Amino acid sequence: MASTHSEARKRAWRLLSPNHRGAIWMMGATAGFTLNGALVKSLSQLDMDAFQISFARALFALLAILPFVWRERRTVLISKHWGIHMVRALSGAIAMICGYYAVSKMPLADVTALGFTQPLFTTLLAFLLLAEVVRWRRWTATLVGFLGVLVIVRPGADSFEPTAFAALAMAFGIALAVTLVKRFPDGESSVTMLLIFCITSIVLTAPPALYLWREPSLYEFGLLCGVGVVGIGSQAMIIQAYRNGEASFVAPFDYTKLLLAGVIGYLLFDELPDGWTWTGAAIIVASTLYIVRRESQQGRDRSTPPQSRL
Template sequence: MSTTNTPSQPLLAVLWMMGALASFTSMAVAARELTQEISVFQVTFMRTVICVALLSPYAWKLGRVGLKTTRLKVHLGRNIIHFGGQLGWIFGVSILPLAAVFSLEFSAPIWTAILAAIFLKERLTRIRIISVLLGFAGILVILRPGSELLQPASFAVIGAAVCFAFTYVFTRGLASTEGAFKIIFYMNLIQLPMGLIPSVMLWVTPSQDLLPFVAILGIGGITSHYCIARAMAHADATIVSPLDFLRLPLVAVLGFWLYHEPWNPFVLIGGAITFSGNLLNIWNEHRESKPKAEI
């Protein structure tokens, strides 16, 4: 939600969300191009190198005191799971139509609701249960029996969504003591050696034509989250979140244009159903957070 001290500015929120959409879609295209030559591990490692390089100047400014944490084990657990999510997502991007990857990725908030109920003891209200059921319905539409998407890569993307959901739950716990920059910096710092070891074993020097895609993947990994944070600062989640659905038709157009991926109406319908569950949950939380009128 927008901050209480900042007046709502929907137009600025829309502009920042356009930056987020551009970041997400460009990351998907960059990952697809890179995995034509190098392994998923190496793609993840090179992305992390770029992120660490971009974050290091500010980390240096903060110094040891600013980066000190007493919750290193939580950071470590969060980022091991997130690393697995990245591998699953990039693997899916390398094989599946881009629209299918984004549609299945929309299930992450659904898994978050389930995991928050288990680990954070958050109540599964009737609205949350309906949103979860809509999420599962959307997945079933996409992965219906006989679909060409009923394959291991699709389940890798669903696994990635579950990992991202775990990451969100960890982040909720960390946010009480750790700032956003510290969480992102430790994420990349911890994942750097995790990606390095398998990358060295499978190392392939990418051609010069791929170097811009390495930069796009690393920069997009930071700008996507930054743009969403800025959008949320200018408007309510009920305004910002629906714009996120534009990722699906946008990436479907890019997939058709760049890779001749056919339009699959079941992917778009399933993604819309899953996303509607997310919106229902956001709308309900927004409604409940409003102050009750005095009688």
């Protein structure tokens, strides 16, 4: 009977369109990343430092990918692009630390909203590092998106939170890591990327983590395990989302994170985002959706062969 139900589920899954499968993967990743943020915030409220949490995250992620490293053991450390690997790993590690620090100090919904600036930074970095042509519409959308950041942060206001810059540094670091992936040839192993990221993160976070180390209780150890497992699982679901569906269809489902973060923040941490956060988030989301749509349209235009004039 169990096998019958399993086969029925597999058939139902195969009947879904690639875009719908991608959307389901994205919503799973969204829930995972939001849960990960809640776990980090819970640990920070127990007075655990962001460096110790980041160290544990990298360590458990490394343990999770070791079977894949072993499978590719003969080639996993063979690369002609070590400089790009190191910069990418370092930017990702710093983004992780900044993100965990921001979550420990700010409401989950605020950090999530500021994290949506990643596509804005990606547009800027693609222009600077990849020499991509960015036309005036995308520049305008990027500028509008950063105006949304000002609405959330409100520099000069009494409610200004300097920790917001850590959340923006997180978004910038992720954008840089994503942009550098495009510098790799198609054959570069994703396992190599993950391995170098984990090792770099461990090396970077180990000294401050050991200096600030606090022996975790059994409950805290469980939360730390959860941060590592949920984090790596969410990353895997993101990959599956974009492998199954078109980016222009899949990406908007990521914005459900804001609603989830607002609900979890309110229920677990008594956080209630103000109207400025929702307004700024709406501006950022609208601008990034426009950028995703333009990139998708331009990608289709490049892949469509020119029509014959005969």
